[in-house]
Amino acid sequence: MSFVLDPAAQDLLFREAHTANTFTDEPVTEEQIQAIYDLVKFGPTAFNQTPLRVVLVRSAEARERLVQHMGGNNKAKTSTAPLVAIFAADNEFHEELPHLFPVFPAAKDAFFSERPVREQNAGMNAALQAAYFIVGIRAAGLAAGPMTGFDHAGVQKEFLDGDHTPLMVVNIGKPGEDASRPRAPRLAFDEVITTV
Amino acid sequence: MSFVLDPAAQDLLFREAHTANTFTDEPVTEEQIQAIYDLVKFGPTAFNQTPLRVVLVRSAEARERLVQHMGGNNKAKTSTAPLVAIFAADNEFHEELPHLFPVFPAAKDAFFSERPVREQNAGMNAALQAAYFIVGIRAAGLAAGPMTGFDHAGVQKEFLDGDHTPLMVVNIGKPGEDASRPRAPRLAFDEVITTV
Numbered sequence A, B: 001m002s003f004v005l006d007p008a009a010q011d012l013l014f015r016e017a018h019t020a021n022t023f024t025d026e027p028v029t030e031e032q033i034q035a036i037y038d039l040v041k042f043g044p045t046a047f048n049q050t051p052l053r054v055v056l057v058r059s060a061e062a063r064e065r066l067v068q069h070m071g072g073n074n075k076a077k078t079s080t081a082p083l084v085a086i087f088a089a090d091n092e093f094h095e096e097l098p099h100l101f102p103v104f105p106a107a108k109d110a111f112f113s114e115r116p117v118r119e120q121n122a123g124m125n126a127a128l129q130a131a132y133f134i135v136g137i138r139a140a141g142l143a144a145g146p147m148t149g150f151d152h153a154g155v156q157k158e159f160l161d162g163d164h165t166p167l168m169v170v171n172i173g174k175p176g177e178d179a180s181r182p183r184a185p186r187l188a189f190d191e192v193i194t195t196v
Helices: A007-015 A030-040 A060-069 A072-080 A093-100 A107-111 A115-139 A152-159 B007-015 B030-040 B060-069 B072-080 B093-100 B107-111 B115-139 B152-159
Strands: A052-057 A083-090 A143-147 A164-173 A193-195 B052-057 B083-090 B143-147 B164-173 B193-195
Touching: A007 A115, A007 B030, A007 B115, A030 A115, A030 B007, A030 B193, A052 A060, A052 A115, A060 A072, A060 A083, A060 A152, A072 A143, A072 A164, A083 A115, A083 A152, A093 A107, A093 A115, A115 A143, A115 A164, A115 B007, A115 B115, A152 A164, A193 B030, B007 B115, B030 B115, B052 B060, B052 B115, B060 B072, B060 B083, B060 B152, B072 B143, B072 B164, B083 B115, B083 B152, B093 B107, B093 B115, B115 B143, B115 B164, B152 B164
Parallel strands: A052 B193, A193 B052
Antiparallel strands: A052 A083, A083 A164, A143 A164, B052 B083, B083 B164, B143 B164
């Protein structure tokens, strides 16, 4: 079976791509992040709710504040990556729905009037978008280093607000020396996929 | 700024890709799903936990049982798609961690002994993998129609068990006539991304 996506692109996005733990000094520009966003913003979400919000941590002062909240091994990586981004879910995404979902502008009130429903939706759909963003980082020739090991309440208080839940912190840059661990095993097809 | 991924591949995966609501009759083969899985299984998850589990609904009998649980507009789409898959999160993924995360086999007990922690991890990381899978479906020249509008408890009871939480049901196939809605608006860069 042949993919439409060519093998080099398959390698770039998945087979030869690895989470990076070290990076070169080469900066990640605003133009690169803009281009990545302008590509991956088209990834599908439920009701086109697109709840992912991103904080780019560019100043030395903000970087220092973020590092304090990172877990053990993640402190050094987060200190030295060319760019660090906080990915968060906007639990009040429904405010944008009349604009984002014009085929049914009433979805905002019909489906999303309750906060727990919004939190569940925002969490899952922002995670979908986080994955699209990681694919986009790789498409741009950069490596991502996503991390969930940090004080989530601390990062939320320091950089977000009560309506935004942090999902992950992502280091971004060109991979450095010994950037990645050897590929870990994956589950076999039959362990993951069943047919009924 | 130039991507490494070429423009045609960008179009295939994001810019020209759309959620499909109708499909041709062309079957989706086991070989295609195997190839998609063998590509997207490499997408990163926390601790390589890879909690996504997939049920391919291939028999007419199972299809009928699934359609009963789908919401209004989703019944017809789910009845007619060449292949329908249930994407679920395995809340007991930690059992596989000694194999999947060999650099720290003790992660299973050190971090994931509590079920609520596992559920939170399984939900987010299975959503990341769902997004990789959707990208993989598109890479194979197929279209995805992900849906969250269904009776989640009903689908769980009918096709899964108490340890597996359904995330979405995904129609898969070649897009048919008028398969997609016009592209809905996306948020502007400045509405999504802030810099500190």
